[in-house]
Amino acid sequence: MKDQVGVVLSNREVSRDLFLLRLRVPYQMRESRPGQFVMLKVGTSHDPLLRRPFSLFKVREREVEILYKVVGKATSMMRDLRDGDTVSLMGPLGNGFQPWGEGETPLLVAGGIGLAGLGLLEEMLPEEGFLVAGFRTRDEAPLELIRKRNSIITSEDGSLGIKGTVIDGIEMLLREVGKTKFSLFACGSRGMLKAVSLFARSHSTNCQLLLESYMACGVGACQGCVILTHSGYKRVCRDGPVFSSDQIVW
Amino acid sequence: MKDQVGVVLSNREVSRDLFLLRLRVPYQMRESRPGQFVMLKVGTSHDPLLRRPFSLFKVREREVEILYKVVGKATSMMRDLRDGDTVSLMGPLGNGFQPWGEGETPLLVAGGIGLAGLGLLEEMLPEEGFLVAGFRTRDEAPLELIRKRNSIITSEDGSLGIKGTVIDGIEMLLREVGKTKFSLFACGSRGMLKAVSLFARSHSTNCQLLLESYMACGVGACQGCVILTHSGYKRVCRDGPVFSSDQIVW
Amino acid sequence: MKEVDLTTEIGGLRLKNPVLVASGTYGYGLDYRDLYDPGLLGGIIVKGLSLEPQEGNPPPRIVETPCGMLNSIGLANMGVKEFVKVQLPLLRELDTHIIANIYGKTSEEYQEVAQILGDQEGISALEVNISCPNVKRGGLLFGAEPISAHEVISSVRRVYKKTLIAKLTPNVTDISPIIKAVEEGGAEAISLINTLRGMAVDIHTRRPKLGSGFGGLSGPAIKPIALYFVYRAVRSTNLPVIGIGGIVDAEDAIEFFLVGAKAVQVGTANFVNPKAPIEIIEGIRAYLEYHQMGDIKELINSLKEC
Amino acid sequence: MKEVDLTTEIGGLRLKNPVLVASGTYGYGLDYRDLYDPGLLGGIIVKGLSLEPQEGNPPPRIVETPCGMLNSIGLANMGVKEFVKVQLPLLRELDTHIIANIYGKTSEEYQEVAQILGDQEGISALEVNISCPNVKRGGLLFGAEPISAHEVISSVRRVYKKTLIAKLTPNVTDISPIIKAVEEGGAEAISLINTLRGMAVDIHTRRPKLGSGFGGLSGPAIKPIALYFVYRAVRSTNLPVIGIGGIVDAEDAIEFFLVGAKAVQVGTANFVNPKAPIEIIEGIRAYLEYHQMGDIKELINSLKEC
Ligand SMILES: Cc1cc2nc3c(=O)[nH]c(=O)nc-3n(C[C@H](O)[C@H](O)[C@H](O)COP(=O)(O)OP(=O)(O)OC[C@H]3O[C@@H](n4cnc5c(N)ncnc54)[C@H](O)[C@@H]3O)c2cc1C
Ligand SMILES: Cc1cc2nc3c(=O)[nH]c(=O)nc-3n(C[C@H](O)[C@H](O)[C@H](O)COP(=O)(O)OP(=O)(O)OC[C@H]3O[C@@H](n4cnc5c(N)ncnc54)[C@H](O)[C@@H]3O)c2cc1C
Ligand SMILES: Cc1cc2nc3c(=O)[nH]c(=O)nc-3n(C[C@H](O)[C@H](O)[C@H](O)COP(=O)(O)O)c2cc1C
Ligand SMILES: Cc1cc2nc3c(=O)[nH]c(=O)nc-3n(C[C@H](O)[C@H](O)[C@H](O)COP(=O)(O)O)c2cc1C
Ligand code: FES
Ligand code: FES
Secondary structure (H helix, E strand, C coil): CEEEEEEEEEEEEEECCEEEEEEECCCCCCCCCCCCEEEEEECCCCCCCCCEEEECCEEECCEEEEEEECCCHHHHHHHCCCCCCEEEEEEEECCCCCCCCCCCEEEEEEEHHHHHHHHHHHHHCCCCCEEEEEECCHHHCCHHHCCCCCEEEEECCCCCCEECCHHHHHHHHHHHHCCCCEEEEEECCHHHHHHHHHHHHHCCCEEEEECCCCCCCCCCCCCCCEEEECCEEEECCCCCCEEEHHHECC | CEEEEEEEEEEEEEECCEEEEEEECCCCCCCCCCCCEEEEEECCCCCCCCCEEEECCEEECCEEEEEEECCCHHHHHHHCCCCCCEEEEEEEECCCCCCCCCCCEEEEEEEHHHHHHHHHHHHHCCCCCEEEEEECCHHHCCHHHCCCCCEEEEECCCCCCEECCHHHHHHHHHHHHCCCCEEEEEECCHHHHHHHHHHHHHCCCEEEEECCCCCCCCCCCCCCCEEEECCEEEECCCCCCEEEHHHECC | CCCCECCEEECCEEECCCEEECCCCCCCCCCCCCCCCHHHCCEEECCCECCCCECCCCCCCEEEECCEEEECCCCCECCHHHHHHHHHHHHCCCCCEEEEEECCCCHHHHHHHHHHHHCCCCCCEEEEECCCECCCCCCCEHHHCHHHHHHHHHHHHHHCCCEEEEECCCCCCCCHHHHHHHHHHCCCEEEECCCEEECCEECCCCEECCCCCCEEEECHHHHHHHHHHHHHHHCCCCCCEEEECCCCCHHHHHHHHHCCCCEEEECCHHHHCCCHHHHHHHHHHHHHHHCCCCEHHHHCCCCCCC | CCCCECCEEECCEEECCCEEECCCCCCCCCCCCCCCCHHHCCEEECCCECCCCECCCCCCCEEEECCEEEECCCCCECCHHHHHHHHHHHHCCCCCEEEEEECCCCHHHHHHHHHHHHCCCCCCEEEEECCCECCCCCCCEHHHCHHHHHHHHHHHHHHCCCEEEEECCCCCCCCHHHHHHHHHHCCCEEEECCCEEECCEECCCCEECCCCCCEEEECHHHHHHHHHHHHHHHCCCCCCEEEECCCCCHHHHHHHHHCCCCEEEECCHHHHCCCHHHHHHHHHHHHHHHCCCCEHHHHCCCCCCC
């Protein structure tokens, strides 16, 4: 884990309110594992005060990509970043995904901005791996960032791909590919993750979730970011952000 | 007085740490009088919280120029403004300078960034009017903004113009032009204004000072910005920022 | 659609909307007239008035702090008599309630000020600032102890017949006994919070940044504290509570209504965004419409507890 | 030039520099190890320890506020026994003082925790957190009243022989009687401030933003309040005072030294800029050199009053 200053190489909108931020960093971050994140701070103002967690979407040598959605104070400030501006980023943090098992086929499940948490994993997908990405409507989907092969896209209003949720996407996939032992990797809203968990349980499928939570420190020091698991409260930043779906108390 | 959104037309360094900000505003500010100011706010963050007072350096129809020095939080943020960015500005505020009397020759006295407060007045100077502008060193002087005619420039280290303070400049001017009835208009640090006041008193010369103070409201509502005068505390924002030099208790 | 009902009641006082401007941040009511009609406000609370004019504290009187500001105005004001003569006639023209904030160095002084204002048409209520240091008790706050709080409020009550609001300080261990004391003293409503004690030091001159050494902290920084006090206050009295502290937008105001405030006051925000009170009124209206509430009373105290 | 002397004394404890990290913001001392050697610090105050492990409060436990944050961690910790077994051996390797922050639901519990830690090598001092709600007295703070504050500190003092620091709450009307009480109870130093009570409400769900309803406010927002309390504390006791609250840079720390703090603690700033404590140490050194002071003791309490 390092605390470094990243220089903005580019920052552009890839779909509605979704931006791709490319940073040049002084130290390479090759050791980053899929599912890990950084704590990012824009500017020197104390308002907003805290760093914000963002998944590592892509990492190559001294370049880092973050895919983010503008939802509030800090992300609005990020939207205003221009080439040459600097940000402070601390990471990589957290435990990341466990690799899929022998004989399992990885299936990534992204709900909306959840795609951001699966970027590094997607790069490691074997030929036969799958991605199901769900959006509310067409204009929320950053199509250029979604792999061309073995991907299923769903939209709630039917304006893109299959009409429905990621669960509908997964079910269609199952019908198509038939008897395959999948291993699920999901990232998205809490509701979507719960649905994926239920699906995984009913199909006895391994399933890992990348969870979100409000964070202060990001390194395990403050006990602020806990979620309830079957073995008590766990820190999302240090014990997660990736959890096996059967650990979570919904 | 209006509260309007200004769009940055340009923002460039004119001498060390001194910037000239040009803004396009929706309502024209022609009614502005020399010595008046605006309360300016950059961005939506609450840190820094309060607006900051800045003199109107130049005003033409729907264009406003502000000459500012980077000294702290808000002015650092102003330095980062780029074309097309917006700021909020409320004004014109304050009472402004009284015109010089019949038979008097106006003499503007600017100490460093004090030049900013005399910009509108300078435009109204008659042919025979004078400007004395003092700086610490050459690199602090925004030479392009200083009128070519009837100007005397001083620098404390002698790197530009006359070596000395504005008082040395004024004294030289007196020697040169001989018996003239001047009316002084001064803006600059507290120490410099005090020196100019003493000079004015000993020469029985009318003298108006543009004073600074910490401000919260800028409109007279909070009683925050007072300075001590011979008739008690006066609000710099509403009763000033221009005061007759003999009113001030130093 | 039917127009949303924003009226709210503070004791006997009926406000057309629940957004007031806080004492000391709005002068004598007319400084922002160029920007909007102050008559649009639910009410205007003027700068704290004392019996005699006050010069106030030596400058500097304000210093900015992270998301807040300290002030040590020292209750500078023109005095109640001058106010009645010069300002009040102008304020009577406005289509809103004028509330006078008052203070004194002794409870007798409070009473005298109240008496003068009680006779005046155009003053709808008094807000008694017991959050300022008193001379008799060695510079402690009247509002810091139940006994002295009771003393001031009851002496004002004796001479003042219209709506009486007690303005409380957050610089106390427990707000409930203070509330009880002012209630027994005859207050019909309470408003809180006044500023928190604070200071700032200039590390170059090695002196306090404020001329008088200390000041009161206000602004967004104190909002979470203010909200907590209002929550507590609402749950320890049946008096209407007016929420104050760090409110800059409609969202902030709505938080105060949710915990039970019947009205709010906008203070420091006036300096940052003079139109804040008007935008807050509009924002509350929009929120109510969006949530299909026809009346602000549905919003007030509707917090779902955990 | 001679190296500036940054050493400072807190009771019997000699710190190599006056910058500590505050309890609850630095875990058990090793979370920031990747970024710098924690041994560079003047001292490390670990997360508040209780007799038994604590799960803590339901999430969400943190919410950001203007220039600050509310936390309702609920003193989640591994318990003192686990700490002694697992963490302490690792901490002994560090070249700095480890101070244990402790709390209990009763004064007996405080005492037991203190007893366990008193026997341990590698713990240089205790910081007794009397700023947390106690069960016996109906959820009030031990530190809110002189009697209960005295009770806790004296019961700890009876069993603990090394340096004893009482950590005080700002949620009081007057800090002096509390200070007097802990001094009489046997505290050798005081540290303040702990967080201020606060809350925040989600206007969409209409619920408190924190799972437990309320929390403690920390960060830059509270700095002016903290500085005021430290100023007051220094002037009401001869005990060394450790300043805490909103310190993010050397300038902030120097303000606390000027009003008389003998050391400072960095809390929330660790989250924003993990290297803040190290930068503060360097900044203090640079300030002293610039002002040609050879010793931080020249800076401490050197405020010029107005
Ligand atoms: C491990 C992890 C990885 C993440 N990766 C990404 C990513 O790659 N791309 C991305 O766009 N976002 C990611 N997020 C979420 C991101 O951190 C938040 O969107 C961001 O902090 C919002 O900051 P803001 O100041 O703009 O919003 P705020 O002004 O703080 O809040 C705006 C709204 O968003 C909600 N919100 C804010 N933060 C969170 C949070 N942590 N959890 C749930 N709700 C929140 C608030 O309740 C509020 O309604 C991640 C979060 C975690 C914990
Ligand atoms: C009527 C008036 C007109 C002004 N016109 C101009 C102008 O045209 N151009 C210009 O550059 N500046 C002008 N100023 C000063 C300007 O307002 C301050 O420089 C600015 O507010 C500093 O903001 P900051 O956040 O960058 O500094 P801060 O971070 O607030 O402070 C940085 C340093 O500057 C000092 N400082 C800040 N504000 C003031 C103040 N109001 N008075 C004295 N010292 C202060 C502080 O003590 C501190 O040492 C004017 C001030 C007044 C009252
Ligand atoms: C400059 C200033 C002057 C104030 N003067 C008074 C006053 O005269 N009487 C009073 O009761 N409160 C006074 N207050 C307190 C405010 O009315 C209000 O209670 C406090 O500022 C908190 O609200 P805010 O955070 O919205 O500003 C003053 C506050 C400020 C900032
Ligand atoms: C997340 C968090 C956890 C805390 N836990 C404790 C604790 O266990 N014991 C304690 O005495 N203080 C605790 N505190 C209070 C801090 O030690 C400190 O007193 C307070 O945060 C003010 O300092 P700051 O503004 O620098 O953060 C905690 C603060 C935070 C933010
Ligand atoms: S954010 Fe501090 S422990 Fe996770
Ligand atoms: S700044 Fe408020 S009265 Fe001048």
